Amino acid sequence: MGPMSYRYIDTPEQLSALVSFLDQGQVQTWMIDTEFVRVRTYYAKLGLIQMYNGEQGYLVDPLALEMDGFWQALSRHDWVLHAFSEDLEIILRCAGMLGRSVYDTQVGAAFLGEGASMGFQRFVAAELDIDIEKGEARTNWLARPLTQAQLQYAWNDVAYLYPAYLKQIEKLEQSGFLSFAQQECQRLAKDKSRKVVPDLAYIDVKNSWKLKPSELAILKELASWRVVQAQARDLALNNVVHADSLIVLAQAKPRSWSALNNLRLPKHELRIHGQSLLKLVEQGIAVDPKDRPLKIERMVDFPSYKKDLARLREVVTKVAEETGLPEDILGQKKILNGFLLWHWQGRDQEKLPILLSSWRAALFETHLLDF
Numbered sequence: 001m002g003p004m005s006y007r008y009i010d011t012p013e014q015l016s017a018l019v020s021f022l023d024q025g026q027v028q029t030w031m032i033d034t035e036f037v038r039v040r041t042y043y044a045k046l047g048l049i050q051m052y053n054g055e056q057g058y059l060v061d062p063l064a065l066e067m068d069g070f071w072q073a074l075s076r077h078d079w080v081l082h083a084f085s086e087d088l089e090i091i092l093r094c095a096g097m098l099g100r101s102v103y104d105t106q107v108g109a110a111f112l113g114e115g116a117s118m119g120f121q122r123f124v125a126a127e128l129d130i131d132i133e134k135g136e137a138r139t140n141w142l143a144r145p146l147t148q149a150q151l152q153y154a155w156n157d158v159a160y161l162y163p164a165y166l167k168q169i170e171k172l173e174q175s176g177f178l179s180f181a182q183q184e185c186q187r188l189a190k191d192k193s194r195k196v197v198p199d200l201a202y203i204d205v206k207n208s209w210k211l212k213p214s215e216l217a218i219l220k221e222l223a224s225w226r227v228v229q230a231q232a233r234d235l236a237l238n239n240v241v242h243a244d245s246l247i248v249l250a251q252a253k254p255r256s257w258s259a260l261n262n263l264r265l266p267k268h269e270l271r272i273h274g275q276s277l278l279k280l281v282e283q284g285i286a287v288d289p290k291d292r293p294l295k296i297e298r299m300v301d302f303p304s305y306k307k308d309l310a311r312l313r314e315v316v317t318k319v320a321e322e323t324g325l326p327e328d329i330l331g332q333k334k335i336l337n338g339f340l341l342w343h344w345q346g347r348d349q350e351k352l353p354i355l356l357s358s359w360r361a362a363l364f365e366t367h368l369l370d371f
Contacts, residue, residue, distance in 0.1 A: 006050075006057035006155050010064045018058060022073035027100060028053050029078045031158040031165065034087045035141040040239050042230040044090045047141025052158040059151060062094070063142065071095035080165050082106050082120045082157075084185075088192040102189040103182060105161065108168045110329045111181045120157065127164035132156050177325065180359040184329070187358060196231075198224040203296060206243050211250055213292040218284030219250040220293055225280055241269050241277070253281055299337050302344065312336050315367045323363060330363070331355060343371060 009015050031052045038044040049060040051074075060070065071094070079099035081087050083106045088098060109118040114126065124132055136153035139146070146154075172178035202208055202216060202223040211219060222241070229240045237243070245265045254260040260270065260278060269277075299305050316331040323330075331339075339355040342348065355364055 006052070006059050006151075006159075008059050008061070008151065010061040012065065015060070015065050015067075015070060018060070019069045019073045021056075022070075022077065027077055029080060030074070030099070031161040032074075032079045032081050032087065032099075033154070033157040033161070034090055035139070035154050036086070036090055037140060037142050040236050041234050042236055043093055043234055044086065045142055046090050046094055048146070048154055050154050050158045052162055054162050057155065057159065059154060061144075063144065067094065071097060075099055079103065080105065080161065082123060082161055083117075084189070085192065088189060092193060098189060098193070101182070101186065103165075103185045104188065105165055105168055107185050107188065107329075108172055108181045110326065111177045111184075112168070112171055112175065113326045116328045116332070120161075124160045124164050127167045128160065130160065132160060175324070180325075183359045187354070196227060198227040201227045202293065205246055207247050209296040209298050211247070211296075213289070213295055214285075215250040215253075216293040216295070217287040217291075218253065218281055219246055221280045221284040221287075222246045222249060222277070225276070241273060242266065245269055249277060249281060250284070253285060254278065255282065255285075299340070302340075305340070308340055308343075309336060311371070312339065315364070315371070319363050319367060325363075330360070339368075 007014070009018055031050075033050040034046060035048040035050070036044040036046050046062050049058075049062060051058050051060070071091075075095070075097045077099055078101045080103045082104065084102065084104040088102065091098065105123060106118055109123060109126075110116045114123075118126075121132055121134060124130055133153070133156075136150045139150050139153070141150075169178065172181055199220065202220040205219060205223050208216065208219060223246060226237055226240050226246065229235070230237050233240070248263055248265065252259070252263055254263060255278070257274070257278070260274060302308075312331070313327075313336070316327050316336070319325070319330055320327045335354045339353040342351070342353040352361075354360065356368065
């Protein structure tokens with residue numbers, strides 16, 4: 001298992017020594033995990049960073065330290081995490097950078113047919129036949145001091161990840177899927193680096209597909225404003241104004257206080273944002289018809305969607321049989337939908353879909369030439 005001990009880093013002197021160690025010598029592979037808190041906020045609050053390279057282990061307290069030099073030093077190394085989506089989001093927010101490469105053992109497990117979203121406990125049990133305790137999962141990681149039990153819980157996430165990762169890599173090498181898994185992890189990590197575009201936020205508002213272009217013009221103004229407010233005030237989107245309220249406003253188009261009050265929106269939304277909401281509705285109404293967003297088309301509304309999706313799934317099944325790769329890693333529904341949109345929109349060779357990019361390209365190209 002390797003050493004079950006770690007150094008707790010919470011002074012500038014300790015961090016400086018760690019940064020010097022990370023800055024020198026060869027590139028290393030570090031197991032990385034974070035503990036964080038996200039309650040009614042837009043951004044998660046980083047509470048602890050765990051790292052282990054098979055020999056040295058550290059728990060780093062970001063609340064006590066200036067971290068810029070640490071992230072810069074750590075970014076020259078390769079990182080391994082489990083279920084890295086939220087961790088990368090937090091690290092990108094705090095550091096603006098990731099490791100030289102980033103690997104997710106949850107993705108690796110999917111390539112081995114162990115399921116698309118294997119949790120850490122189950123992963124460790126499968127690879128090491130060890131049941132780890134998760135009793136401190138509800139810890140407030142921003143509170144200090146952290147108890148020994150809390151620190152041990154956090155340390156276990158990287159201490160057990162290291163040997164489980166080594167076993168997984170061995171299995172992926174034997175299967176011939178290691179390069180595929182690594183490329184998929186890099187693609188997913190790159191996706192996390194994409195910034196939210198406020199002007200496109202209306203597309204993701206629940207039920208936005210039901211609105212007409214004139215209503216979408218209003219929703220676009222409201223949703224963009226909501227994202228900017230949420231980021232500036234660090235509030236969850238629905239704690240600024242609820243998505244349901246945005247839809248109601250876009251459809252009702254209130255232009256006066258009395259009309260706004262008649263919508264029976266939550267009182268706190270009217271009290272805090274009433275004037276802003278009326279102004280945003282006016283801005284949306286004023287958009288030139290030619291500049292309004294197009295009506296949002298759902299995939300299921302395309303006439304040939306069900307037929308084409310069924311055909312595409314047959315191709316995925318065939319590739320799975322040829323390669324031994326699981327269908328759910330070859331072509332999740334989102335990836336299949338992306339191919340169909342590309343196909344229907346003219347098959348632009350400058351903007352290939354995921355299904356015809358990276359490691360998937362060689363597997364699917366010949367099958368999809370005449371699709």
